Amino acid sequence: MARKPIRSELGWSSAERIVVRGKDLPGEILGHVSLGDMAFLEITGRVPDERESRMFNAMAVTLVEHGVTPSALAARLTFLGAPEAMQAAVAAGLCGLGSVFVGSTEGVARMLSETTDVQKILAENKRIPGLGHPLHKPTDPRTVRLFEIARETGFYGTYCETIEALGREKKLPVNATGAIGALACELKLDWRAVRGIGVMARAIGLVGHLLEEARQPMAEEVWLRIEEEASAHLRPKK
Amino acid sequence: MARKPIRSELGWSSAERIVVRGKDLPGEILGHVSLGDMAFLEITGRVPDERESRMFNAMAVTLVEHGVTPSALAARLTFLGAPEAMQAAVAAGLCGLGSVFVGSTEGVARMLSETTDVQKILAENKRIPGLGHPLHKPTDPRTVRLFEIARETGFYGTYCETIEALGREKKLPVNATGAIGALACELKLDWRAVRGIGVMARAIGLVGHLLEEARQPMAEEVWLRIEEEASAHLRPKK
Amino acid sequence: MARKPIRSELGWSSAERIVVRGKDLPGEILGHVSLGDMAFLEITGRVPDERESRMFNAMAVTLVEHGVTPSALAARLTFLGAPEAMQAAVAAGLCGLGSVFVGSTEGVARMLSETTDVQKILAENKRIPGLGHPLHKPTDPRTVRLFEIARETGFYGTYCETIEALGREKKLPVNATGAIGALACELKLDWRAVRGIGVMARAIGLVGHLLEEARQPMAEEVWLRIEEEASAHLRPKK
Amino acid sequence: MARKPIRSELGWSSAERIVVRGKDLPGEILGHVSLGDMAFLEITGRVPDERESRMFNAMAVTLVEHGVTPSALAARLTFLGAPEAMQAAVAAGLCGLGSVFVGSTEGVARMLSETTDVQKILAENKRIPGLGHPLHKPTDPRTVRLFEIARETGFYGTYCETIEALGREKKLPVNATGAIGALACELKLDWRAVRGIGVMARAIGLVGHLLEEARQPMAEEVWLRIEEEASAHLRPKK
Numbered sequence: 001m002a003r004k005p006i007r008s009e010l011g012w013s014s015a016e017r018i019v020v021r022g023k024d025l026p027g028e029i030l031g032h033v034s035l036g037d038m039a040f041l042e043i044t045g046r047v048p049d050e051r052e053s054r055m056f057n058a059m060a061v062t063l064v065e066h067g068v069t070p071s072a073l074a075a076r077l078t079f080l081g082a083p084e085a086m087q088a089a090v091a092a093g094l095c096g097l098g099s100v101f102v103g104s105t106e107g108v109a110r111m112l113s114e115t116t117d118v119q120k121i122l123a124e125n126k127r128i129p130g131l132g133h134p135l136h137k138p139t140d141p142r143t144v145r146l147f148e149i150a151r152e153t154g155f156y157g158t159y160c161e162t163i164e165a166l167g168r169e170k171k172l173p174v175n176a177t178g179a180i181g182a183l184a185c186e187l188k189l190d191w192r193a194v195r196g197i198g199v200m201a202r203a204i205g206l207v208g209h210l211l212e213e214a215r216q217p218m219a220e221e222v223w224l225r226i227e228e229e230a231s232a233h234l235r236p237k238k
Numbered sequence: 239m240a241r242k243p244i245r246s247e248l249g250w251s252s253a254e255r256i257v258v259r260g261k262d263l264p265g266e267i268l269g270h271v272s273l274g275d276m277a278f279l280e281i282t283g284r285v286p287d288e289r290e291s292r293m294f295n296a297m298a299v300t301l302v303e304h305g306v307t308p309s310a311l312a313a314r315l316t317f318l319g320a321p322e323a324m325q326a327a328v329a330a331g332l333c334g335l336g337s338v339f340v341g342s343t344e345g346v347a348r349m350l351s352e353t354t355d356v357q358k359i360l361a362e363n364k365r366i367p368g369l370g371h372p373l374h375k376p377t378d379p380r381t382v383r384l385f386e387i388a389r390e391t392g393f394y395g396t397y398c399e400t401i402e403a404l405g406r407e408k409k410l411p412v413n414a415t416g417a418i419g420a421l422a423c424e425l426k427l428d429w430r431a432v433r434g435i436g437v438m439a440r441a442i443g444l445v446g447h448l449l450e451e452a453r454q455p456m457a458e459e460v461w462l463r464i465e466e467e468a469s470a471h472l473r474p475k476k
Numbered sequence: 477m478a479r480k481p482i483r484s485e486l487g488w489s490s491a492e493r494i495v496v497r498g499k500d501l502p503g504e505i506l507g508h509v510s511l512g513d514m515a516f517l518e519i520t521g522r523v524p525d526e527r528e529s530r531m532f533n534a535m536a537v538t539l540v541e542h543g544v545t546p547s548a549l550a551a552r553l554t555f556l557g558a559p560e561a562m563q564a565a566v567a568a569g570l571c572g573l574g575s576v577f578v579g580s581t582e583g584v585a586r587m588l589s590e591t592t593d594v595q596k597i598l599a600e601n602k603r604i605p606g607l608g609h610p611l612h613k614p615t616d617p618r619t620v621r622l623f624e625i626a627r628e629t630g631f632y633g634t635y636c637e638t639i640e641a642l643g644r645e646k647k648l649p650v651n652a653t654g655a656i657g658a659l660a661c662e663l664k665l666d667w668r669a670v671r672g673i674g675v676m677a678r679a680i681g682l683v684g685h686l687l688e689e690a691r692q693p694m695a696e697e698v699w700l701r702i703e704e705e706a707s708a709h710l711r712p713k714k
Numbered sequence: 715m716a717r718k719p720i721r722s723e724l725g726w727s728s729a730e731r732i733v734v735r736g737k738d739l740p741g742e743i744l745g746h747v748s749l750g751d752m753a754f755l756e757i758t759g760r761v762p763d764e765r766e767s768r769m770f771n772a773m774a775v776t777l778v779e780h781g782v783t784p785s786a787l788a789a790r791l792t793f794l795g796a797p798e799a800m801q802a803a804v805a806a807g808l809c810g811l812g813s814v815f816v817g818s819t820e821g822v823a824r825m826l827s828e829t830t831d832v833q834k835i836l837a838e839n840k841r842i843p844g845l846g847h848p849l850h851k852p853t854d855p856r857t858v859r860l861f862e863i864a865r866e867t868g869f870y871g872t873y874c875e876t877i878e879a880l881g882r883e884k885k886l887p888v889n890a891t892g893a894i895g896a897l898a899c900e901l902k903l904d905w906r907a908v909r910g911i912g913v914m915a916r917a918i919g920l921v922g923h924l925l926e927e928a929r930q931p932m933a934e935e936v937w938l939r940i941e942e943e944a945s946a947h948l949r950p951k952k
Contacts, residue, residue, distance in 0.1 A: 003463070005705075006456045010446060011305040012707035015373055018380065019710070020303045026383035031390075034295045035439070036273030038302050042446030057272045064276050065258045067249040068941040070791040070933060074806055077784040077791070082812020086430075087336060087437050088564035091329035092788055092806035094441070095571070098325060098796020135253055142256065145264035152269075192324075192452055196445035199325050201273070203332070203441035207434035208248060208280030214430055218244045219784060222940055225241070227782040229481075230932065231488035234495070243943075250945035257948070306703040308553040308695060312568055315546040315553070320574020326802035330550055330568035333809070336558020456706065457546060464698055465544040467719075469726035472733070479939070482932045486922060487781040491849055494856065496779045502859035507866075510771045511915070512749030514778050518922030533748045540752050541734045543725040562906075563812060563913050567805035570917070574801060611729055618732065621740035628745075668800075668928055672921035675801050679808070679917030680749070683910035684724060684756030690906055694720045701717070 009045075021045060036060055039200055043193045051153040052187060058149050059180045062142050063105075063201035064208075071096045071202060072209040073222065079210050080219040086210055093206040094199055102198035104129040108163065108181025109191035116162040122169060130178025131167050142176040150183060159185035247283075259283060274298055277438055281431045289391040290425060296387050297418045300380050301343075301439035302446075309334045309440060310447040311460065317448050318457040324448055331444040332437055340436035342367040346401065346419025347429035354400040360407060368416025369405050380414040388421060397423035485521075497521060512536055515676055519669045527629040528663060534625045535656045538618050539581075539677035540684075547572045547678060548685040549698065555686050556695040562686055569682040570675055578674035580605040584639065584657025585667035592638040598645060606654025607643050618652040626659060635661035723759075735759060750774055753914055757907045765867040766901060772863045773894045776856050777816075777915035778922075785810045785916060786923040787936065793924050794933040800924055807920040808913055816912035818843040822877065822895025823905035830876040836883060844892025845881050856890040864897060873899035 011020040018025040021041055029038070033047055036057040040048040048056055066072075075093030082088055107129035111121060121128065133140050147164075150156035159182040167174040174182075184194045213219060249258040256263040259279055267276070271285055274295040278286040286294055304310075313331030320326055345367035353359060359366065371378050385402075388394035397420040405412040412420075422432045451457060487496040494501040497517055505514070509523055512533040516524040524532055542548075551569030558564055583605035587597060597604065609616050623640075626632035635658040643650040650658075660670045689695060725734040732739040735755055743752070747761055750771040754762040762770055780786075789807030796802055821843035829835060835842065847854050861878075864870035873896040881888040888896075898908045927933060 004459045006459055006702055007454065007709060008306050008447075008450060008456065008706040009454075009710070010450060011303055012710045013305070013373060014711065015375060016379060018374075025300070025303075026379045030296045030299060030380065030383045031292065031387045033299060034272050034274045034291075035277060035298045035302075035442070038299045039273060039442045039445075042303065042442055043449060053272075054269065058268045060273045061268060061271060061276045062263070064273075065249055065263075065280065067251065067258075068246050068937075068944045070794045070937045073937060073940060074788040074791040077788040078806065078810035080784045081810030081815045082561065082563070084813050085336060085558065085561040085564055085809070086433050087332050087334075087340065087558070088561055088567065088809040088812070090434075090437050090441070091332040091564065091567070092792065092809040094325050094329040094332070095799070095802040095806040096325075096792035096795030098323060098802070099798050100795045102325065102795075135251060136256075137253055141254060141264045142268065145268045149269045190449065193445070193449055195324050196328075196449065199328050200438075200442045200445050203328070204273070204277045204280055204438045207277075207431075207438050209246075211281060211428065211431055211434060212246060212248060216245065216247075218246065218940070218944065221242045221244055222936070223782075223784045223787060226482055226787060226932070226936055230484040230782045233483060234485070234488045235490065244940055245947060246944040247948070250948045252949065306699075306706045308556045308699045311699060311702060312550040312553040315550040316568065316572035318546045319572030319576045319578075320799065320801070322575050323571070323796065323799040323802055325796070326571040326574070326799055326805065329802065329805070330554065330571040333561070333564040333568040334554035334557030336564070337560050339557045456702070460698070460702055461544075461546045461549060464549060464694070464720055468544045468694065468722040471721060472723070472726045473728070480935045482935055483930065484782050484923075484926060484932065485930075486926060487779055489781070489849060491851055492855060494850075496781075501776070501779075502855045506772045506775060506856065506859045507768065507863045509775060510748050510750045510767075511753060511774045511778075511918070514775045515749060515918045515921075518779065518918055519925060529748075530745065534744045536749045537744060537747060537752045538739070540749075541725055541739075541756065543727070543734075544722050561812060562909050563808050563810075563816065566910075566913050566917070567808040570801050570805040570808070572801075574799060578801065611727060612732075613729055617730060617740045618744065621744045625745045666925065669921075669925055671800050672804075672925065675804050676914075676918045676921050677749070679804070680753045680756055680914045683753075683907075683914050685722075687757060687904065687907055687910060688722060688724060692721065692723075694722065697718045697720055 043189060043196065055149060055153045055155050055183060056187060058146060059183055060197055060201045062146065062176055062180060063198050064205040072206060075206045075209055076213045076219040077223065079213050089210055090203055090206045094203060097199055097202060102195055105177040105181045105198055106191060106195045108178050109184045109194040112159045112162055112182055112185045113191045116158050118162060118165045121166060128166055128170060130163055130175060130181050131170050131172040133173060133175040137173060139173045140175045143174045143179040146179045146183060155183060155186040157186050281427060281434065293387060293391045293393050293421060294425060296384060297421055298435055298439045300384065300414055300418060301436050302443040310444060313444045313447055314451045314457040315461065317451050327448055328441055328444045332441060335437055335440055340433055343415040343419045343436055344429060344433045346416050347422045347432040350397045350400055350420055350423045351429045354396050356400060356403045359404060366404055366408060368401055368413060368419050369408050369410040371411060371413040374413065375411060377411045378413045381412045381417040384417045384421060393421060393424040395424050519665060519672065531625060531629045531631050531659060532663060534622060535659055536673055536677045538622065538652055538656060539674050540681040548682060551682045551685055552689045552695040553699065555689050565686055566679055566682045570679060573675055573678060578671055581653040581657045581674055582667060582671045584654050585660045585670040588635045588638055588658055588661045589667045592634050594638060594641045597642060604642055604646060606639055606651060606657050607646050607648040609649055609651040613649060615649045616651045619650045619655040622655045622659060631659060631662040633662050757903060757910065769863060769867045769869050769897060770901060772860060773897055774911055774915045776860065776890055776894060777912050778919040786920060789920045789923055790927045790933040791937065793927050803924055804917055804920045808917060811913055811916055816909055819891040819895045819912055820905060820909045822892050823898045823908040826873045826876055826896055826899045827905045830872050832876060832879045835880060842880055842884060844877055844889060844895050845884050845886040847887055847889040851887060853887045854889045857888045857893040860893045860897060869897060869900040871900050
């Protein structure tokens with residue numbers, strides 16, 4: 001029993017044609033649209049103009065590589081057990097991009113998309129996402145650079161001002177997730193898309209980690225050390 | 239007990255600096271390197287030149303969006319149950335990028351990286367990956383376009399010739415996975431990286447599907463229809 | 477730099493011995509503890525007595541098999557692309573056990589572990605988890621049976637009474653997740669463990685689905701039908 | 715366009731009834747079938763008899779808890795980033811149960827299901843799965859116990875003899891995966907089901923690890939230590 005129609009606007013193909021988002025894939029996309037611009041197209045339904053492209057690519061690139069994160073370690077440990085299934089190791093790494101890490105970017109975008117009234121935000125939020133960093137003090141160098149690019153491309157606006165005002169009020173630096181959340185609002189992206197930008201960017205970075213793991217492994221050593229230490233207190237003394 | 243050193247070359251950061259692959263992230267990467275070029279950097283350890291960038295971006299973009307694939311459906315069905323965890327829905331979608339779909343691109347790259355002797359390949363392989371397509375006959379329009387870009391950028395070489403010769407021998411079109419596998423060899427990418435290109439590209443496409451699912455859902459209807467049909471023969475006749 | 481100790485109490489092994497939760501695995505567990513009781517041991521740190529075992533096994537078994545759910549479909553669609561990685565297909569299926577489906581059991585356990593004051597719960601919750609079912613009306617036959625087993629084993633107590641009183645107030649049947657959430661409280665399980673029971677039970681059910689998919693596939697047909705319908709409106713009319 | 719029928723034999727429900735594998739769930743399964751026997755039902759389509767139940771439960775229980783494995787670490791590191799999505803942390807842990815760890819049990823079952831001719835197996839296999847263990851020498855205490863239960867239940871037969879003969883020939887102990895692979899053949903389970911037993915058992919164990927992680931965390935400390943060590947050689951000397 002068909003109850004409701006099932007529809008997707010994303011693409012279709014026939015023997016001769018492949019159409020993605022209303023554009024001919026071979027003729028209008030391949031060779032014309034870069035991977036970052038394709039990501040913008042997937043998120044917004046349209047190809048970015050030059051300024052949008054520059055801003056969006058900088059935001060996404062910021063999220064690609066953060067070194068040996070919990071997510072990268074999870075991917076590497078998964079690859080150790082299933083090297084034939086690299087896709088599942090990337091998947092394992094992505095599963096951890098939840099409320100603690102990538103969630104804060106989403107939180108900033110959501111908060112600013114609701115209001116840019118600094119006093120209201122201060123009154124309503126005990127803890128404001130996008131502010132503070134354990135390492136990068138007194139400023140996060142990524143924020144400085146992202147807002148510089150925002151000024152160059154004309155995207156430094158109310159949302160950026162708001163998060164900076166919040167940082168001053170709280171005496172905390174605007175971190176990269178704060179900057180990216182604000183810039184997503186400047187680009188008029190749905191706040192729901194923001195976690196997606198983090199997920200796609202990190203998928204790229206995780207592939208880099210797995211290729212390094214294949215050449216220069218660490219997962220087995222991590223496992224053996226941690227297992228030994230974790231159970232040392234249980235083992236009988238000799 | 240530390241048995242072996244644990245090392246990663248991918249990055250480090252201090253209070254003032256963030257370095258990725260030996261480059262200053264804010265100063266040398268953000269605003270200078272696009273997302274596609276960042277992916278190339280993650281895979282190869284270096285920023286591509288202009289010709290490499292054009293070729294690599296076209297290859298990766300080809301793999302982003304294939305419409306309502308099994309992988310996209312798995313992601314959408316996962317999102318239906320856990321809309322608060324978009325990262326896990328992307329992860330579910332990636333888990334299916336194994337031997338049947340993305341595997342063939344890897345198979346082409348591996349095969350060609352071992353030999354470009356057409357007769358030897360024909361003798362050794364019952365089924366040659368990268369040839370034939372259920373829909374795109376007599377040619378795959380993506381292959382035509384990718385090889386056109388390869389000629390423009392100087393990357394149409396022995397590996398491309400080999401897969402095309404194999405197609406002629408087998409009277410089958412070189413499909414997009416065949417073209418991308420050959421082009422990965424032309425770009426001197428490790429064959430192990432090829433599955434990774436598919437995984438990162440599809441992660442981008444899956445985010446697009448999930449954002450569409452949030453606006454215009456199909457997963458619940460798919461579920462209800464299939465569940466009803468699948469169990470209809472078990473239900474008591476009225 | 478070791479900052480904090482790393483410790484796990486779950487197990488250790490030497491050449492001759494394997495100890496899990498303080499018990500000799502070969503001597504005290506294998507042949508003595510069933511899979512369901514082992515699950516109870518993993519959750520609580522102790523082997524259940526006979527009454528606890530009967531109750532807990534009934535609760536977990538309730539959650540194993542729910543037919544062709546979104547989660548089962550996601551697993552089957554994943555298996556279609558990566559049949560060599562069954563573990564990843566189960567993983568994909570589990571990723572969807574979030575707030576919408578398994579979450580309500582957790583919600584019931586959490587709610588009742590905070591208070592069993594019916595009026596307070598009614599006042600504080602707009603929507604009470606564990607009540608109502610689209611199909612099973614006016615009663616959920618699983619709830620009837622689980623509470624029957626609860627009475628036989630002496631676990632029908634205040635938490636069960638509370639959820640039943642809530643059902644009467646709301647004129648809605650207590651569904652299986654409501655019953656299991658209440659029973660988890662009766663068994664003094666941490667509410668955090670409740671989602672875990674659903675996850676482990678469903679992992680068992682997903683293996684059943686994948687073995688059926690291998691014998692009697694449906695995923696490819698689901699994909700082809702949905703893809704065709706979803707893009708029909710985009711295709712040029714002939 | 716419906717091309718092929720879509721059917722599942724696993725279950726159906728109506729307002730009053732829930733039927734799983736042809737059995738009334740409330741009336742014939744809940745309170746009568748334990749979780750381990752339900753797993754056997756999911757794999758084989760029938761409830762095990764008492765001897766089968768004892769053997770199967772012992773096999774599955776063996777695979778539940780192996781201490782701080784790479785899979786458990788991946789789950790814990792994932793939980794650190796997404797504590798709100800425990801299901802995704804279990805999924806991440808399962809993704810690593812591939813060729814290296816759980817795969818060998820499957821390999822044994824597949825090998826023995828093809829032939830029990832010891833000389834033929836020795837001639838055809840460079841490396842025989844299920845033999846040898848880095849720690850448990852000269853015997854694996856789980857194998858001793860599993861074969862003891864097999865003798866008690868009447869399941870010690872040709873497949874067990876074959877793997878033991880192979881162990882003697884190779885002067886290597888039959889490890890637990892070897893014993894379980896052989897016993898799966900004795901129970902007439904499809905070799906494809908064997909990986910599934912490992913996956914479902916480990917899902918139970920992973921829930922145990924995540925509950926411990928919530929009470930007594932290690933993931934953050936693992937991350938901070940490894941990240942520091944991995945990048946130490948890149949950081950500027952002071």
